[in-house]
Amino acid sequence: MVRRNNIKLKIWDVAGQPRYRNLWERYCKGSDAIIFVIDSHDKEHLADAKFELHNLLGEKGLVGIPLLVLGNKNDLPGHAPIEKIISDLSLDTITNRPVSCYSCSMKSQHNLDVVIKWLTKIAS
Structure with a gap:
């Protein structure tokens, strides 16, 4: 649980390893937002991240839930810029929910x- 001012956030950190991915939908169902965090320094796995993200968003129980994509590790030299993350994950093609992306x-x-x-x- 994270508290910031008068806002309380309950955050589930669900592992990204393949054996845990079938659990993602259960944790996201009924949420106010889906936060999808990628390692922006690991550009080799952006295609895998795109596949998994779009698989998750295709689940019927998650339709319309806002999506926030975070390109973490922008403190490391050579991290992917936000434009590359948006492009490589095809975030601009997602139209059935609010979408935002930050480095x-x-x-x-x-x-x-x-x-x-x-x-x-x-x-709110």
Whole structure:
């Protein structure tokens, strides 16, 4: 549980390993938002991330739930810029829900306030 001002966020960190991916829908169902975090420094796996993200969004029980994609690790040199993340994940083709994408660093907390503001707006 994360508290920021008068906002309370319950966050599920569901593992990205293949053996756990069949559980993702259960955790996302009934949520106010889906947060999909990728390692923006690991550009080799963007195609895998795209496949898994679009698989998840295709689940009937998740239709319309807002999506926030975070390109984490922007503190590392050579990370994928936000434009590449949007393009490689085909985020601009998703039309059945609000979608936003930010570059961030959980280590340095870069853009954390922007992410919290977006989540607060969506949940209100």
